[in-house]
Amino acid sequence: MNWRRGLFRLWIVGSVLFVIAFAVISYSEIKAEFSAVAPPPPPQGSEILVPQLCEEARGVAGTDYTTQKGQNPGPWDKYAKPEPYDDCWYTMSKFRPLYPEYNNLSDYELIRMLYGIPSQSAFRWRC
Numbered sequence: 001m002n003w004r005r006g007l008f009r010l011w012i013v014g015s016v017l018f019v020i021a022f023a024v025i026s027y028s029e030i031k032a033e034f035s036a037v038a039p040p041p042p043p044q045g046s047e048i049l050v051p052q053l054c055e056e057a058r059g060v061a062g063t064d065y066t067t068q069k070g071q072n073p074g075p076w077d078k079y080a081k082p083e084p085y086d087d088c089w090y091t092m093s094k095f096r097p098l099y100p101e102y103n104n105l106s107d108y109e110l111i112r113m114l115y116g117i118p119s120q121s122a123f124r125w126r127c
Helices: 003-037 092-098 107-114
Strands: 049-053 087-091
Touching: 049 092, 049 107, 087 092
Parallel strands: none
Antiparallel strands: 049 087
């Protein structure tokens, strides 16, 4: 029997077992870190709100968009004349018909673009 080959195989098996044990022990901590950073999923039946500069806003204030983040459009007087560099917030169902030039983008790509998050295609790796 070749001792070198046997010890090398034993070293490989031990290394693999060590990596597996470390992954099992650390999994819950790593998952908790990712969960703490990830945004919570939207409530069932709610729509995604997307920002657009009020200077470029289309539609009727209070009906199609609102200037309050996290609030659906509604009949409020104070949104009738927003500042040009404020963000106007559209629900996705109102945004798509008013901005047909974005129809070639998926919802995911559109959200990333409007929120200023770099596209995944800018990276060489994929998640």
